[in-house]
Amino acid sequence: MLKQFFIVCSGADTAILESCSNGEQNKYAGIGATVFFTAIMATIAASYALYTVFDNYYTAAIFGIIWGLLIFNLDRFIVSTIKKRNSVIDEFIQALPRIILAVIIAVVISKPLELKIFQKEIDQVLLEEKNAMTLNNQTQIAEQYTPKVEGLNNDIAVLQNQVIQKETEVNALYDTYISEAEGTAGTKLLGKGPVYKEKREKHDAALAELNALKAENKSKIATIEAEILQLNSNYANKVATTQPIIDGFDGLMARVNALDKLPWLPSFFIFLLFLAIETSPIFAKLLSPKGEYDYKLEDSETAIKTWVEQKVNERKILLTTDRDINNRVYNDIAEEDDLYNYKRKKARELMQHQADAFINHQKNVL
Structure with missing residues (x-):
């Protein structure tokens, strides 16, 4: 049950993954667990940060949960959209925007937790600032x-x-x-x-x-x-x-400024920790060899792609054939004398009506 839940968190295709080996399933369950616990940490961090703003437990908890769900969805999207390629460079280019987004998420998650971890030191800095301000x-x-x-x-x-x-x-x-x-x-x-x-x-x-x-x-x-x-x-x-x-x-802003006045090295290591957690699913997919799930997923996607291309080509051929047939039909009709005489008669009548209408209009003007 827990394994299936983490597989869902990884964003993998469960229908394909069920037919894969147990090791392949465990790999994606591990990726999903990382995504899930990163969202939990994001919820805690956002709740604390918002509590310093609203000073209300319920408001902070509600918005913290919403933020955690947002981070969970982003991480799941980032991991699920990385596809194994035949070229390492292509895979890195594909993952580069997702790595940048993961870095931004790591900064957002780590900063509130840094405020909580170094709360006593921050309170001391704020006390000195308050005394000076007084x-x-x-x-x-x-x-x-x-x-x-x-x-x-x-x-x-x-x-x-x-x-x-x-x-x-x-x-x-x-x-x-x-x-x-x-x-x-x-x-x-x-x-x-x-x-x-x-x-x-x-x-x-x-x-x-x-x-x-x-x-x-x-x-x-x-x-x-x-x-x-x-x-x-x-x-x-x-x-x-x-x-x-x-x-x-x-x-919140006062505490962030106070944190910047503390030694930077401890905060930097905490940021590196969350950066490693946030980017670990991405690098795990980049560094791991192409597995059974990747081949089956590629087979499923290419089958659909091939079928769609075939349907498109069939429609193009059908359109071309239909156009050629229509051209032959209209060319044959154009050579018939009955159709020519009928159209000539109607054109004569139309021109007579136009001439009569012009004369009547000129009479009205005079």
Whole structure:
């Protein structure tokens, strides 16, 4: 039962192969088994690749099975269409397009399995890329907010400097009127005279201006700090919003690119393995000598070809003979006087009708 199934997978003519030896049947059963298991590997590879795209088991499994059936049909077609010739060069030319197609299929099958085999290494590469992308993303977003924050901090510094300068001025006035009272500066008269009162009033006026400036600048600084907090909050929200996009950077294309950054030799050997599996049925048919099945298949095909050619030749001869007979018949008829006189009479009538019709038409025009 299993042997018959693999023979069907090989694409061989089961009716012809049943009349062949057991060894010939085993050869084609082996070719069919290779075709079948290649399709199984293609199904697994496609299912994994599509799972990384759709992130759904059922969708990946359904499309994976469809892809496996497609690969199975292609491989079966490739193997079944290779015919043994009497020339090795003719056989190779016949198989060359099929070998190229087998190479393409091997690449398509091997790549998803490479992604699965080297999943841990690929995850490490993706993690490094995600970290770098996170830092770059934060830097790019910060470039949108940093100039505004720095400008607001400069405004706060300007307001604070105004207060400091005013405090320095008030402190200087305080030292002036205290020194006047102590007699260490100014008039150098000890006591609180008119000059002292004047300097004290000037200091008190400056102190009132300082207190008003402090209150005003404190309100302005509070407003600016609230604006800075809002900008920082917007920055944090923007980072939090864009981070899931970076975290989701693990699709099929990202993994293929990450695989390309790993050492190429292990991936190359996996590709060679699948290339050998995919092309082994083709080379098995090319390298094997012409067997019993090949002779019987050639006999069946040439018998049909000969029969068709005979039918075509018979039709050509029949056509030629029929044409010659018709020519002789019409030549004999052409020599009969009765047929000539009858046709001459009808031609005369036709010309008379044409002349009458022309005259009637001209009368209508006039």
